[in-house]
Amino acid sequence: xxxxxxxxxxxxxxxxxxxxxxxxxxxxxxxxxxxxxxxxxxxxxxxxxxxxxxxxxxxxxxxxxxxxxxxxxxxxxxxxxxxxxxxxxxxxxxxxxxxxxxxxxxxxxxxxxxxxxxxxxxxxxxxxxxxxxxxxxxxxxxxxxxxxxxxxxxxxxxxxxxxxxxxxxxxxxxxxxxxxxxxxxxxxxxxxxxxxxxxxxxxxxxxxxxxxxxx
Numbered sequence: 001x002x003x004x005x006x007x008x009x010x011x012x013x014x015x016x017x018x019x020x021x022x023x024x025x026x027x028x029x030x031x032x033x034x035x036x037x038x039x040x041x042x043x044x045x046x047x048x049x050x051x052x053x054x055x056x057x058x059x060x061x062x063x064x065x066x067x068x069x070x071x072x073x074x075x076x077x078x079x080x081x082x083x084x085x086x087x088x089x090x091x092x093x094x095x096x097x098x099x100x101x102x103x104x105x106x107x108x109x110x111x112x113x114x115x116x117x118x119x120x121x122x123x124x125x126x127x128x129x130x131x132x133x134x135x136x137x138x139x140x141x142x143x144x145x146x147x148x149x150x151x152x153x154x155x156x157x158x159x160x161x162x163x164x165x166x167x168x169x170x171x172x173x174x175x176x177x178x179x180x181x182x183x184x185x186x187x188x189x190x191x192x193x194x195x196x197x198x199x200x201x202x203x204x205x206x207x208x209x210x211x212x213x214x215x
Contacts, residue, residue, distance in 0.1 A: 002028075004119030008213030009033040012081045012117050013040055019047050021074050023107045024061050025082025026054040026100040029117050033081050038064035051077060053107045054100035055168050071107065080111040084118050084203070086130040091116075091210050092184070096133030096201030099158065099167050105199055108206050115209045123212060128179035133158070133201040134191060135171050144196050148176050171198050 009032040016022060016037065024034050034057060041048060042065065051071045052058035061068040071077075082104060084093040093116065095101055108114050136144050141157075148155035153176035158165045164172050181187050188202040 002119055003215045004121075004213040005029040005032055005117070006213065007215075008117035008119065008211045009036055011211045011213065012115055013037065015079055015081075015113075015115060016040065016046070016048070017078055020049075020078040021076055022048055022050045023077045023080025023082070023111050024050050024052045024057045024066075024068070025080065026052075026057045026104060027083040027098045029083040029119070030057065030081065031060060033117060034060050034066070035064060038066055041066060049074060051107060053080075053082065053104040054098065056098075056100075071110070077107060077111040079113045079115060080107050081115050081117060082108065084116045084122055084207070085201075086124055086127055087116060087118060087122055087207070087210060088124060088127050091207040092127060092205065093203045093207060094127055094130050094132055094201050095203050096135070096173070097130070099133065099135075099165060099173050101133055101201045102135050102167065102169055102171075102199040105203065105206075108203065113208050114206055115211060116207045117211045117213065119213055127184060128177075128181065131156075131175040132178045134174045134176060135167055135169070135198040135200070136174055136196050137171055137198060140196050141172050141174070144194065145174055147194070148174060152180065153177055169198065
């Protein structure tokens, strides 16, 4: 287990309220947090509910004894703890390396507070070293692919075992290179307006607090 990820996940436990609703993020660091949260809930007999940002996190939380409910069963989410694939000094990030960006953003935007837990390798002065995931519906996806090519974003379909990866919502992921894009806010707005794009991995002005775990 990476010491930085473990340190960040441990620190996030200090923010967990009793009788709260907690958003469970996805990815390696978030999974560590879910395991630690389960131990804390059992040790301190906390009364909390959780909502998950992916099928994987939902299953892990349930297996560990957490009370994981559907997001539409709660009227609020107090705090969401999630990881990030890349984060800049303004706490903007790129997420979606685990293909859970749609559910992650829905949970994040409905949370009163968002805490990201990362190790130092995820901190960059400028976003773009990590490819930006864009979730698209299957129908007409190649037309979007060609559009991204024309924008100079060097798109590629994400694949697993030689086949197109499917998200929890049965969509495709097209990863694009944004290292040469100067205005990511403008790009986010442009992607939001494209028919067929379900969601993108630019998480701008969403993170409230960043916890970076050192060794």
